[in-house]
Amino acid sequence: MAEAVIEVDGIEKSYKTNRALAGVSLRVERATVLGLLGPNGAGKTTLVRILSTLLKPDAGRATVAGYDVVEDAEAIRSIIGLAGQYAAVDELLTGRENLELVGRLYHLSRIERRNRAEEVLERFSLTNAGDRPVKTYSGGMRRRLDLGASLVGRPEVLILDEPTTGLDPRTRIELWQYIEALVRDGTTLLLTTQYLEEADRLAHRIAVIDGGKVIAEGTGDELKTQLGGAVLEVVVADSRKLKEAARWLERLGEGRIRLDETRRLVTVGTEGGARVVVEAGQLLVEAGIEIDDIGVRRPSLDDVFLSLTGHAAGDGSETEENPKQGGTRHGRA
Amino acid sequence: MVAPKSQHSSLNFGQRISLGVSDIVGITYRNLIHMVRTPQLLVFSGIQPIMFVLLFRYVFGGAIATPGGNYVDYLLPGIFIQTSLFGGASTAVGLSEDLKGGIIDRFRALPMSRSAVLAGRTIADLARNILVVVLMLLVGFLVGFRFHGSAAQNIVGMVLVVAFGYAFSWVFAAVGLMVKDPETAQIAGFLPIFPLVFASSAFVPVKTMPIWLQDFANVQPVSVTIDAVRDLVTGVPVGSWLWQSGLWTLGILVVFIPLAVYRYRHI
Structure with missing residues (x-):
């Protein structure tokens, strides 16, 4: 079996009365894409928050690139990129300022972060909009910038939580093309989605999650x-x-x-x-x-x-x- | 698989500090950009205290008898502290806005210092606070306020004003992280401020209050600090107020910095 970059083993998490994750296990191999498919409230975001060290699990174990999400949280933060459900970019900063800020917080040198911001703007076709405040961006541009911000630190592992939720179909397809390019480059990616077509198109393997449990796993064809x-x-x-x-x-x-x-x-x-x-x-x-x-x-x-x-x-x-x-x-x- | 590189575990204490400072600078800069790009907010956060100055100087002032008789010199130290505290309350609003917008999630998933988001926020708010207090000084001069202390006394007095406001912005940081909603943060932030500012020596001498209220008004931190500042800038030998207010400021920081950072870690 190929090397697993993300390994999740029996992860459980409850909020007050709500059992969000009831023992989830899965693995993502290097340079592959796992699509985590499920409806609202299935537990996708909870799992993403645990893997990106924003939340501690109640039980079970999860590692990213060999680091434990609880014990080595700090190490994980320096090797993952996270793009959230809503575009977590700063409205008042320009696109470039957003990227340079993230670069700074990844502790890149001044020159490195400047170059990296430029590269990312170019990759996501935002060069012309780079010096405009984000509040003037369209929904699709914001998502692109959000996705770009998650790449500033050249992460080993990318985690995208519903990257196209709320986008119109045309913008969604556009964003897919950017994500597909990342996949071609060999990024290890965990992607959550409520859209079947999205999982089918972007993911090598799909885990179907519902009620806090993985209820099926395999390639799209296997399923x-x-x-x-x-x-x-x-x-x-x-x-x-x-x-x-x-x-x-x-x-x-x-x-x-x-x-x-x-x-x-x-x-x-x-x-x-x-x-x-x-x-x-x-x-x-x-x-x-x-x-x-x-x-x-x-x-x-x-x-x-x-x-x-x-x-x-x-x-x-x-x-x-x-x-x-x-x-x-x-x-x- | 054996983890090959951990950027952080290998760092010594000095490197961690310098990275932490760099994180704080980044976040502070971001928040300062916000202020510059929302000039209306800056303007309105200046107008409110100006209205208080005018209200108390010209509407209520004539009816309030103060020791020494010069109400404007009595009033302005109270206004400085009030302005500084109200400015601190914006920390709660700013943080809860960041929480709601999801950018705090992004920050928390980055390999940055866990206290930098809060430190950067409070430091940027401090910068604005200094600006607004300077504005209040100018307005104060226009309506007749004058410094009567020595240069050292005046400087210590004004430093106390902003230091006290800065300490309170950490209280508001904790509040903002607890309520997680900008509108609630706005209200929750002002709730403790009103009794502290109005049941104090800010606008009227405490002696004029009922006995039970005097007991509160005499010992609470806002009164103590206003009295200290007032003594300093009017050139009166400052009593125990000074060290009392210094201790309050320090005590608030010692309690609320760890509390706010704890809340941040456990959002």
Whole structure:
């Protein structure tokens, strides 16, 4: 097994009555990206705060580059870069001043921090805006600067907590390109996200977290395979027949079956292929259930998430056909 | 894996101190930039004490009998201390704003000194406080205040004013880190200030208060410090006030610096 840069073993953390982490274990290998995927309140930020030494765990052990997060907190701070959920940059300082301040606090020399600020501004296409106060920046520019600030100290390990939450789709894709460039450079990265597409696109491995526990882990493909090779989707004409249709279709499925009342949709994990569609059609026709639409598709990570947790990746209250497009709905910048 | 480099564990005491000072300079500079770039705030933090000077000098002053009879010389030392304390309260607001904005998280995840964020904040607030106190001096001169002490007495008096305010800004640092919300910090900061400033010898002689209040007003740190400053700048031989107020200032620092740093570490 490759060298683990982040190792988390049985970490627990509770706030007063709320158990935020109930025994989380995971590892991130050198020069790989782990996507920590989960809804609001799953415990992602708590884990990030523990790994970046902002919070002490109640139980368990975690190391970053061999340093213990509790005992060697100071050492960890000099080798990690952290970019938070909201852009933690100074509004009144210019972009350059922000970066130079961070450089100073990493104890770079005056010349080093000046050069480093310049490099980072250039890398994130902020050179022209570098001498303007951050309060004049757009949301995307702020995130870029925030991400840049986390790189000033040339960290061995980068931790990004929901780097694109609250951004519009276009800005999100733009930011992804910057993160992808970091990944290509071989940065070891832990990334938390509520967006399936983000984890799928940026991460080598994905850990699905819900209710303070890792409920599944693997590559995007592995997780998709867990659900079965394909997903059968049937839209019935009459929503009152939805449950009956589900009972018939259960016979074809391998994974869990899901119902969406509002869209009269039944989703079943299956082996796939035309045979399944034909069989499903036959079953339902014989049962006298009319079909509006029927088809087979490759499972998305959203299917995985739903089948693992019983609720959508967003927050559990809604099921959305394609959350890949609906990314801004939980924005809270 | 064996940890190869720890920038910090290998540092000796002297190197740590010099890095800590560099951190404090960085944070102080950042906070001073804030002041320069929010000039309205600076202007308004000057207007409030000016209104107090005018209010007490011209509205209430005529009705207040003071020993020696020259109310403006009695009033201004009180105004200096009040200004200095109110200035200290801005430390609470500034810190809780940083907390809310998330920048304190960034600072806490950096390999910087754990007390530099607080020291940099209080030192920048001290700089502004000095500015506002100088402004009050100018306003004081315009409305008739004059120094009557020796040069040494006057200087010690003014140093006491800003030192006392600086000590209190550490109290407010602890308050700001506890309430974590700028609006609450604003109110929570002023709550202890009002009784301390008004139930003191700042505006009226303590003798005119009910006995039970006199007992409080005579011993509390604000009265003690105002009396010390007043004696110094009016050229009266200063009594035990001076060392009492020095001890208060020191005592507040000794208690509240560790308390605030502890709060910072355990946000």
